[in-house]
Amino acid sequence: MTGSLWSEVRAALARDRLAITCGAILAVLALAAIAGPSLLDYREDEIDWSHMAAPPFEAAGHWLGTDRLGRDLLVRTLYGLRVSLAIALAATFVSLVIGVAWGAFAGYWRGRTDALMMRFVDVLYALPQVFFVIILTVVFGRGPLTILAAIGAFGWLTMARIVRGQALALRERDFIEAAVVGGAGTARIIARHIVPNLLGPVIVYATLSLPQAILLESFLNFLGIGVQELLASLSNLIADGAAEMETAPWMLAVPATCLMLVVFCINFLGDSLRDALDPRER
Amino acid sequence: MSALLEVRDLTVDFAGRPAPRAVDGVALSVAARERLAIVGESGSGKSQLLLACTGLLAANGSARGPVRFEGREILGNARSAAAARGRGIGFVFQDASGSLTPHRRIGDQLVEVAMASAGTGRRAAVDAAVEMLGRVRLAEPASLMARYPHELSGGMRQRVAIALMARPRILFADDPTTALDVTVQADILALLAQLCEDLGMALLIVTHDLGIVAALADRVAVMYAGRVVEVGMAAALLSRPRHPYTAGLLAAVPRLGGRGELATIPGAPPAPGEWFRGCRFAPRCPHRAEHCGVDDPVLAGPAARGVACHFPHTGSDTA
Amino acid sequence: MATIAFVLRRLLGAIPTLALVVALSFLLTRLAPGGPFDEEQVLPPEIRANLEAAYGLDQPVHVQFGRYVGGLLRGDFGPSFKFRDFTVGELIADGLPVSLALGAAAVVVALALGIPAGIVAALARGHAADRAMMTIAIAGISIPVFVVAPLLVLVFGIWLGWLPVAGWVPGRPTDLVLPVVALALSPAAFIARLTRGSLLEVLRAPWIRAARARGLPERVVILRHALPAALLPVVSYAGPAAASVLAGSLVVETLFGLPGMGRHLVQGALNRDYTLVMGMVIVYAALMIALNLLADLACAALDPRTRRERPR
Numbered sequence: 001m002t003g004s005l006w007s008e009v010r011a012a013l014a015r016d017r018l019a020i021t022c023g024a025i026l027a028v029l030a031l032a033a034i035a036g037p038s039l040l041d042y043r044e045d046e047i048d049w050s051h052m053a054a055p056p057f058e059a060a061g062h063w064l065g066t067d068r069l070g071r072d073l074l075v076r077t078l079y080g081l082r083v084s085l086a087i088a089l090a091a092t093f094v095s096l097v098i099g100v101a102w103g104a105f106a107g108y109w110r111g112r113t114d115a116l117m118m119r120f121v122d123v124l125y126a127l128p129q130v131f132f133v134i135i136l137t138v139v140f141g142r143g144p145l146t147i148l149a150a151i152g153a154f155g156w157l158t159m160a161r162i163v164r165g166q167a168l169a170l171r172e173r174d175f176i177e178a179a180v181v182g183g184a185g186t187a188r189i190i191a192r193h194i195v196p197n198l199l200g201p202v203i204v205y206a207t208l209s210l211p212q213a214i215l216l217e218s219f220l221n222f223l224g225i226g227v228q229e230l231l232a233s234l235s236n237l238i239a240d241g242a243a244e245m246e247t248a249p250w251m252l253a254v255p256a257t258c259l260m261l262v263v264f265c266i267n268f269l270g271d272s273l274r275d276a277l278d279p280r281e282r
Numbered sequence: 283m284s285a286l287l288e289v290r291d292l293t294v295d296f297a298g299r300p301a302p303r304a305v306d307g308v309a310l311s312v313a314a315r316e317r318l319a320i321v322g323e324s325g326s327g328k329s330q331l332l333l334a335c336t337g338l339l340a341a342n343g344s345a346r347g348p349v350r351f352e353g354r355e356i357l358g359n360a361r362s363a364a365a366a367r368g369r370g371i372g373f374v375f376q377d378a379s380g381s382l383t384p385h386r387r388i389g390d391q392l393v394e395v396a397m398a399s400a401g402t403g404r405r406a407a408v409d410a411a412v413e414m415l416g417r418v419r420l421a422e423p424a425s426l427m428a429r430y431p432h433e434l435s436g437g438m439r440q441r442v443a444i445a446l447m448a449r450p451r452i453l454f455a456d457d458p459t460t461a462l463d464v465t466v467q468a469d470i471l472a473l474l475a476q477l478c479e480d481l482g483m484a485l486l487i488v489t490h491d492l493g494i495v496a497a498l499a500d501r502v503a504v505m506y507a508g509r510v511v512e513v514g515m516a517a518a519l520l521s522r523p524r525h526p527y528t529a530g531l532l533a534a535v536p537r538l539g540g541r542g543e544l545a546t547i548p549g550a551p552p553a554p555g556e557w558f559r560g561c562r563f564a565p566r567c568p569h570r571a572e573h574c575g576v577d578d579p580v581l582a583g584p585a586a587r588g589v590a591c592h593f594p595h596t597g598s599d600t601a
Numbered sequence: 602m603a604t605i606a607f608v609l610r611r612l613l614g615a616i617p618t619l620a621l622v623v624a625l626s627f628l629l630t631r632l633a634p635g636g637p638f639d640e641e642q643v644l645p646p647e648i649r650a651n652l653e654a655a656y657g658l659d660q661p662v663h664v665q666f667g668r669y670v671g672g673l674l675r676g677d678f679g680p681s682f683k684f685r686d687f688t689v690g691e692l693i694a695d696g697l698p699v700s701l702a703l704g705a706a707a708v709v710v711a712l713a714l715g716i717p718a719g720i721v722a723a724l725a726r727g728h729a730a731d732r733a734m735m736t737i738a739i740a741g742i743s744i745p746v747f748v749v750a751p752l753l754v755l756v757f758g759i760w761l762g763w764l765p766v767a768g769w770v771p772g773r774p775t776d777l778v779l780p781v782v783a784l785a786l787s788p789a790a791f792i793a794r795l796t797r798g799s800l801l802e803v804l805r806a807p808w809i810r811a812a813r814a815r816g817l818p819e820r821v822v823i824l825r826h827a828l829p830a831a832l833l834p835v836v837s838y839a840g841p842a843a844a845s846v847l848a849g850s851l852v853v854e855t856l857f858g859l860p861g862m863g864r865h866l867v868q869g870a871l872n873r874d875y876t877l878v879m880g881m882v883i884v885y886a887a888l889m890i891a892l893n894l895l896a897d898l899a900c901a902a903l904d905p906r907t908r909r910e911r912p913r
Binding site: 256 | 618622629630632739740742743745747748751752851852856866870871873875878879881882885886889890893
């Protein structure tokens, strides 16, 4: 069943040229983020004293200019992208694991356990996410691990809801009943029968929650409550660039464009994925 | 006297590749005060026929062919269809609950229709609304008007749905009773018959229930695979069907006192768009001959009694 | 009447959530390794002990919690640990009006922009206008507040010089224009998408076809039959929208130098000023809960079916 789902999705996506373009852009950016810094001449914290605050294309080797301290902007942007993506991916992964597990078990067990588990989700859902994340960073310091835990701590809620809904529906299906009667253990049934059939909506939602994680992390960073300056992520660069906006607009433009491009493309792809998987949206 | 509604060569296609054709060149007419029933299995295109005539097809459907109401072409554009709907064509759907807007009170919906059709002010419209409710035999109109659709029973909702039409001259009814309890069905049918009498309405009712046909209809048209295969006065057609399909339908009706298996028509109708050469009923027809697989029969015969078959029955009653 | 009962029930339901917020914030801040005085210059132990006693930090946790809640009920949020001359309550009162004005205006603007855009896109489905608007909407969601705001300042404040760049002079409404717009863009984009999807879905409903079948003019069908049902999910979105706007206000207030609560909160977070952070979070949470309540009421007004007693 999953096989035909994928081919259907691939076919639907292939027809949407904008989705393909976004996918291509993302692939390029991801590659650049991973491999780029090692290929370029400058390191991200290397100061080029002779070319401080240089606009793009002017100084030799500095394709996108330098910042106030003479550090190459392209490398810093790519490095920042790497940091942002890493944190976002890690946080989304954490949310995914917790959310899928929570939702799958809740939907499978049904009844009172389910009600209790989802009540917990409802209660957490009512809390203002950003502010509690701020509290967490105030309390536990500002390392990347805290940020990761803080973002992941709220990201799993919606995933749990979605998964639980699907799991509930799946639970009623015959082949699950057969497995239960056959004596298979709960964990086994969930792992082998329920989870694989959830993949569609899970993938869609995970894709759509990636940009949220990126934006949340950037948001915190921008306020100064996020990851430290040395591991500068995109939003640090954006904050610095905003200060220099009038005289050196490229310092803002380069990282901002990079961030927006990534978020836009992931959002668009996620949207197309969701449309491809939803039979009514035709 | 020209017909109230006249349809000639109506074709309805839906989006897709290949484009499935739900209605394939149908012609019929309804005179004032006449009651025409359209019978057929699911998928015969009868519902789409009704929707197409009133411009209510879904967005992915397209209808072609002249449809004249009171002498005026109504399928020309969306607005003429909408105008016709407001001024003389009434529609009753199969799902009554689905006909009423859930978040508005019954009274508001009635008043709205009264104001739109007669152009009256609010005061007069409220009176008209009460009258509309009375016409469909609903008691306590005042308290009913303050209620919301979800507060009414299924039968009451269907009556309100009927009441919501403002004095139509022809009523299109798409299987209005299948979704209802059996006891309520008879009531609604009686109501429809009464309304036709009182308001002088013509009735175009689509159904797969031959009992309803016998009870209500003056004339009957039998549809199969998007085409009309037989048409005629109800009494004559039901007692002496000429098309094998009609005969099959009649034979399939369970009879009290009958023994043995129910007669059925073997096979299933072709899916819309899967047309082939020759008569479409041929694969299921007990009387098929060589010629049936070659030529498509057209509706032929005297004006009041047409049949589309190469070898129509001319005998007496069915067994 | 049923409506009053409904409102009361909702209000009562909101109290536990607020209580939870208070409890959780308190718990988290007390869990913190180290205390609020760690980052000061190294203090001699006796002085630190005195300070802690003065702030009540030497008591057991549950006693502290009790005192805090008692204070809350009297409207006393406790003293700020860092701004020694002010209580948290004073700081909150100082910033609340501005933040409220900013937030409320942003929500209104977001609705005023997003809903019509969504309607137009839905009615023009498949045409160029629809695709264009939806692409812009996705862009709107993707551009974070802290990028939009500087950009707007650059374009409208510096290049065109139409609007003031920063600062807050009471009584000068143009000061709020850029911040409000910056704050409203992202929610507006989301609302546009939501409205479009919802309206398209509603237009497929059988009762819409029935309304058309009655001969009602299309304008009436859309405005009175389709729209109220379509707006339901949009109004329900008010909760998350409020969260988004409130969160964004932190950035906007910082960037534009607006004297709202957000500025204090950020400072408090950077200074590890527990009572301040806690107090602000509680106020923000209360605002969100209030807005959720309003949204719930609006939903009930739009769709009478939700007013019935129903086990949730």
